[in-house]
Amino acid sequence: MDTNTAMDLMWVLIAGSLVFFMQAGFTLVETGFTRSKNTGNIIMKNLMDFCIGSVAFWAVGYSLMYGKSIGGLIGDVSEFSFFDSAADMHSLFFQTVFAATAATIVSGAIAERTKFTTYLIFSLLMTLIIYPISGSWVWNAGGWLAKMGFTDFAGSTVVHAVGGCASLVAAALVGPRIGKYTDGKSNAIPGHNLMIGALGVFILWLGWFGFNPGSQLAISGDNAFAVAKIFITTNLAGAAGALAAMFITWIFYKKPDISMTLNGVLAGLVGVTAGCAAVSPIGALMIGLICGITVVFSIEFIDKKLKIDDPVGAVSVHGVCGALGTILVGVFATDGGLLYGGGFEKLGVQTIGVLAIGAWAMGASFVVLFILKKTIGLRVTKEEEIDGLDIHEHGTNVYND
Amino acid sequence: MDTNTAMDLMWVLIAGSLVFFMQAGFTLVETGFTRSKNTGNIIMKNLMDFCIGSVAFWAVGYSLMYGKSIGGLIGDVSEFSFFDSAADMHSLFFQTVFAATAATIVSGAIAERTKFTTYLIFSLLMTLIIYPISGSWVWNAGGWLAKMGFTDFAGSTVVHAVGGCASLVAAALVGPRIGKYTDGKSNAIPGHNLMIGALGVFILWLGWFGFNPGSQLAISGDNAFAVAKIFITTNLAGAAGALAAMFITWIFYKKPDISMTLNGVLAGLVGVTAGCAAVSPIGALMIGLICGITVVFSIEFIDKKLKIDDPVGAVSVHGVCGALGTILVGVFATDGGLLYGGGFEKLGVQTIGVLAIGAWAMGASFVVLFILKKTIGLRVTKEEEIDGLDIHEHGTNVYND
Amino acid sequence: MDTNTAMDLMWVLIAGSLVFFMQAGFTLVETGFTRSKNTGNIIMKNLMDFCIGSVAFWAVGYSLMYGKSIGGLIGDVSEFSFFDSAADMHSLFFQTVFAATAATIVSGAIAERTKFTTYLIFSLLMTLIIYPISGSWVWNAGGWLAKMGFTDFAGSTVVHAVGGCASLVAAALVGPRIGKYTDGKSNAIPGHNLMIGALGVFILWLGWFGFNPGSQLAISGDNAFAVAKIFITTNLAGAAGALAAMFITWIFYKKPDISMTLNGVLAGLVGVTAGCAAVSPIGALMIGLICGITVVFSIEFIDKKLKIDDPVGAVSVHGVCGALGTILVGVFATDGGLLYGGGFEKLGVQTIGVLAIGAWAMGASFVVLFILKKTIGLRVTKEEEIDGLDIHEHGTNVYND
Structure with missing residues (x-):
């Protein structure tokens, strides 16, 4: 292998390691x-x-997503199954940690009342089928959205909105936690340790420096410029998301809110993921600000108006801001965006992609979860929920002494 | 220096940084x-x-391990002492964090009752003498096991089983914690914060992406293929270890056990460390499954039958699964393994290596700890143990408010 | 871009990611x-x-720091403002995380009693003006200290002492926490979770493997040797700092103190930051030992004699050890240090640099904080301080259940 190719593989593997670490971040936030x-x-x-x-x-x-595309809709599943060739193992690793991210997003939205077995089965189907199929539309060279010119560089929609849309369906079907809504009012159920949640956000931010710049899939030659720029757009969007959420809550709640600001970071990062390679630093800043504002109102709306109980705000952070960030590529992309003289065409394609993938993620999740509901059930019993899932599902307490 | 060599150094240094971070992981798990x-x-x-x-x-x-081998048994200690040459500093860094891993494994097995001074002295001797000597047998080009064709790519035995064997001797000599065994029965002493333990496991898994792929010691040219493959074998083994431990406890304890599943991850990772470069993905999956099953029964056996008190399961995770994973290279290595038509020769060499290094680690640890027992003593007083070591050994509480 | 340059960019970006993660470390320690x-x-x-x-x-x-130097005193702010060129984005990222480090150091020194708004404004001015100006003296090729031959490779003074000096002024102006000094006596106010503090120190240590070796700003060619050596000097100094602080407290407090040992790690790392590329491993070990001893006495002195309340020891760790480590380059640098036959010239230049930058950081911080004190005020009310800032400033508790 030549030096440049080896360097590219090295970069993808290191970036993938950072993305792997995001699993710890998601665990801590949730x-x-x-x-x-x-x-x-x-x-x-x-x-x-x-x-x-x-x-x-x-x-x-992996094969369903990256195998030779069949009609632009799915990959040829026979191509890489039980992957055993050295040629693309770096790619398998990188894409595996992405698939796991999409799956794990759902966990937060249905926390504290969902059966463990049900979650495992749903999670399996996410990484086995749901995520790879829509993923193949965009990231398989033969996918129909790829051919249409849909831009989702690192997965605002392919990864985050898919997770967020599945979260919406799952949270709605599982229903709210006991005590969350009484007399038509939404009651806050405070998290037990925001310190651990904040550490999770820092770890996720670190992981995003693998997620977005790693999606260049190369770093040799002029790729290095592109990668460096993606570091800056990613970082500025995360920072702007936090600033926006903080000031919005400062204005509306009279105090700078911690949970919302933490979600603001994630909103900015999710939002810029689609366009991190296509927008300028100032565009990234704008996307971060817009997503940081949006996430606050979206969380309030879903909680108080839709009355869907999403303990960590996964639907808003990953679903709403993922979709929004993808659409905003049509506005801020320096090549083709509305603000850069590109007309409405790019914006249209972005919107079509978001709607199509969102519909798929919601539809497929609904089918899977509806079947699970009618068979093994989605929720633990009332008693189990009140006592806590740790004792009933796992026979232990996490905290002792 | 040419570009490829610089790239190799860079890779070793980055991988070493991830291995360094495993110290945090071990601390959190313990x-x-x-x-x-x-x-x-x-x-x-x-x-x-x-x-x-x-x-x-x-x-x-370092010198004792990597200096010119004397009779295949030890390195020439004069060669690199007080290391001051630029040529191999990347190697010194990488090997230092490995040595520290071997030492720190013992900490968990003798937690909650061992004198701090005693631990420091033992730990010093581990990195100064015990680990480097057996390490030189395998990773010094002139070592007797290296010459025999013993395969321990990243240290299932050289690092983990050495730590695990020392742990067994240490835990046996120090004796169980007060209250652990009453009326011949083993009592569970629950850990105080599984959340922090779980974060530790995630950090260790991340660190393993330095530990195993970094042990290729290069990434230029076709090394990049090898490194990428090791990412996959490492990851699959960790995943399989967790799945195996979870299902085994689900069957035998009726519930998927959290601690055991976390140890299952580590068991799979420890197990594949020897063969990560020699086995296929499916072989890695099998090693992970075998180690994930084994760790559950081993922890039970050591706790309930041998009545040796090992609070974190270090002996089973690092000792038993380290040895087992090394021997399984003789089964699953695609070049020379039993399943790939290699006959029993490879299996024999692997077994000899494991037995020799295990005997050394146990013997040397026994001598050191026996002397320490007869001189300054191994255990804190009963009062100190009951009150906690923090107050007596360090004059402070970790948690306040 | 040629392969070597791409590799250099890659290294700087990875190192910068590790430095970013230090923000999490600082948060956890504080x-x-x-x-x-x-x-x-x-x-x-x-x-x-x-x-x-x-x-x-x-x-x-960035522009104020790295734009074409005007009279050696500041950079031409028009040069890179609202940075939008691909050429130096890796540099912008790396330098941004350094600037944030300088700012965040101050947070710890004024913890638990400072107004949130005041902190945000001060922090803004740190990264906007204070840090870039003195930074330009050293790291802008046209800076007056750069021209004088002042050595601060990775920022013992440029980053840490600037943060530490600002911390001293800020802690003095804000005043001690309620209950810290009664009847002329200093009362210990124990931290609530040393476990999380220890994790922070491990993360900071990991981050330092980006901070120091990354400051080589390249890794191609013989840069790789330099980078590898910096890993070793950094690591040895951190280790020596911990050992020194542990033994000093063991002697003077009769027990090896946890907080001081953790600060010993940081003291050694801060101290070696200036000279990590210029000293030998043994020199690094000496710097670590000296800083590990110094930090203990400095924390005691500032707390008990100066009666300045610095909850985390930021002034001692970053200010005192940053200055000391920078001066010690004049002693231990293998090229020009006193011990290597270099005379007092190097030592003189190092001292001038430290004094000039220290005076700037203190003076500028004083002006900013004095104005803030006379306008919006520095401290929360007595009631807010007693109840805790979380409830009053942010309307929430971090820990629930």
């Missing part, structure tokens, strides 16, 4: 934002969706 | 799995064994 | 060493100073 009696269950969900996803994506998912 | 009254002592042990090891391995250990 | 009622405020300070700094340094700071 546990921090929920109650201590369910912490062990959340650890197990986030750990096992990665373990299941690693096997499932290797055995089937 | 503190999480034990009681809060000893957390400060555990922090100090894990921090100081790395600090002592960094100095000791630089001053003597 | 929260762990303080009381739980202020944890949320500390999270917000450490998160937002990075977010503000990322925008401010991109918009103005």
